[in-house]
Amino acid sequence: MSQVTGSSDKAIAKELDAAARSGYNLDGTKATRVKRRLTSRTATVFALLIAVLWTLPTFGLFVSSFRPADQINTTGWWTAFENWGWTLDNYSEVLLSASSSAPQLGSYFVNSLAITIPVVVFCTVLAAMAAYALAWIKFPFVDWVFIGIFALQIVPLQMALIPLLQIFTTTLKPAQEWLHGVIPIIPDETYVQVWIAHVIFGLPLAIFLLHNFISEIPRELMEAARVDGATHGQIFMRIVVPLSVPILASFAIFEFLWVWNDLLVALVFSGGTADVAPLTQRLAELAGQRGQTWQRLTAAAFISLVIPLIVFFSLQRYFVRGLLAGSTKG
Amino acid sequence: MTTADLIGKIFQILLGLALFAAVIGLILFLIDRAPKRGREWYQLVLFLAPACLLLAVGLLYPAVRTAFTSFTNRAGELVGFDNYVWMFTQPEALLTLGNTILWVVLVPTISTGIGLAYAVFIDRSRGEKIYKSLVFMPVAISFVGAGIIWKFIYEYRPAARPQIGLLNQIVVWFGGEPVLWLQEPFINTLLLIVVMIWVQTGFAVVVLSASIKGIPSEQLEAAELDGATDWQRFRNVTLPGIRGGLVVVVTTITIATLKVFDIVRVMTGGNFNTSVIANEMYTQAFRAAEPGRGAALALVLFLLVVPIVVYNIRVLRKQREIR
DSSP states (O other): OOOOOTTOHHHHHHHHHHHHHTTOOOOHHHHTOOOBOOSOHHHHHHHHHHHHHHHHHHHHHHHHTTSOHHHHHHSOGGGTTTSOOOOSHHHHHHHHOOSTTSOOHHHHHHHHHHHHHHHHHHHHHHHHHHHHHHHHSOOTTHHHHHHHHHHGGGSOHHHHHHHHHHHHHHHHHHHHHHHHHHOTTSOSSOSHHHHHHHHHHHHHHHHHHHHHHHTTSOHHHHHHHHHTTOOHHHHIIIIIHHHTHHHHHHHHHHHHHHHHHOOHHHHHHSTTSTTTOOHHHHHHHHHHSTTTOHHHHHHHHHHHHHHHHHHHHHHGGGSOSSTTTTTSOO | OOHHHHHHHHHHHHHHHHHHHHHHHHHHHHHHTOOSTTHHHHHHHHHHHHHHHHHIIIIIHHHHHHHHHTTBOTTSOBOTTHHHHHHHHSHHHHHHHHHHHHHHHHHHHHHHHHHHHHHHHHTTBTTHHHHHHHHHGGGGSOHHHHHHHHHHHHOOOOTTSOOOSHHHHHHHHTTOOOOOGGGSTTHHHHHHHHHHHHHHHHHHHHHHHHHHHTSOHHHHHHHHHTTOOHHHHIIIIIHHHTHHHHHHHHHHHHHHHHTOOHHHHHHTTTTTTTOOHHHHHHIIIIISOOHHHHHHHHHHHHHHHHHHHHHHHHHHHHHHHHO
16 A cells, blocks of 8 residues: 655555545545654564565575586685676576477466466355355354364365365366367466465465454444345345455455465476476476576576566555545444 | 476466366356255255365364374374373473464464554555555565565574674674574574464454445444544554454464464474474374374364364354354
């Protein structure tokens, strides 16, 4: 969320515009809020220290990714300024080199996007529906259903993988082959398995997080809608979804990161070809060729970081001050 | 990758999304057409059906199977509680349990503590966005990437050669001898825990920061007018206001920590006394061909989560009474 500087009209206009676009009408006090300095000197020092400590390891990798292989293995990255040898070779090798031993990240990069985007959409929508039902449709055992779903978070992936894989081979495989026969442009190795697996493993946490926020929507609002004769479907689409945009966006960001960074599910369900396998799987393969390819790994790891950071920055404005700002008084 | 490949992939995505939209549209349509009798029940089922169906197939059924497996031996014969006896009597298994407890005590408390202080300090300050992003960055890094990153911190080189790991370099600067960090029992577990804290803190900061922004500004302003100090305001306005957010953060991080697998796998492989339950589970089930032991470990993991679940349910019940 962009903060307002002083009380310049332009900034306020921008602020209100951003707020309006994300479905909010903020009241005046929030829009004219002035910036403060950090609360005290101690707080400043603490915040700076944490920021530096948290950034340092990644910075080390960043510097290393611009150093030639022999230097990476013999000198510390903090000496990069003394042992001058900055180069873009690592990046050009992982991205552009067409030799069979080179990483050739392009295809995997597309796969990562193709896996992640649909999963985020599926998981967020299904979880929002379930969370709404659990929070607002009165039924005797609803609490127990919620407890059950919550408890499923801890079923370790490693244990669920094998049974799920068996189910997929008996049901999905024939369907995929048939589809490939009908529409040749779709390969017989499709994303469907990975999608379904990710959605299943993401749902318990998604329902838990969304439920916590959806259940806090003011009761009067809901009851007013019920009195006006709205069905649950209408309440969900017209009230709950618009009000939950910040939490839906927050969850979508996290889900995006989890799926994008996942390795285990991909290893089991993607088949490992350039048709389906995501970037992390390629990275792990490269990491397996230990010893002489660290320079490639540094560059490849950085490339895999770029998209998640873009996602985080571009969606940040949804972390809005006030979940229900301006929608209700009280 | 050829253009045809790319078109095929894009086509797949669009087809998937279109199918999904059609299904959801149909469900919402059916919800609106609910019959008069048993309306609530009918709507509840329709809302929950897709999620519950997936969960039943992908998690519930495997969980039940795992519970059954934990009472069998290699050959699949029922052996009663043998696997559990092994877990609570063998020294290496006990060490794994102890390590897991250490992880679960340290990671959530430290991550949430640092995250909360940080979120409060940077709230509404200049450059808040940048501060947040810097700490959030590790969340956006895959564990594979994190393993590579921390190699450049923990790596060891003999004293005669220049160090390439930052931690050993600092030790050398202070006149010490470089240490094989990841092979020193107990210290290595703590160093792996540091990596997990590094990854999780960003999550805490982002969620708590959003919660802090959810506190009505009138309350904070009222406290300010009443002459409350910063600390009093934090204690009496901020903390009660973000309780929900705190519960979410601690719960999520605790569960993530209990399931921690990749960090240990990538950095030490569970050797040198660093193994934790999730890693041991994998080793027993897939490497040592002992599915029964793996399943028993999984079940213990499940039992460890029960108190967290119960606490969350109690918070939830309270909320419902207030509403």
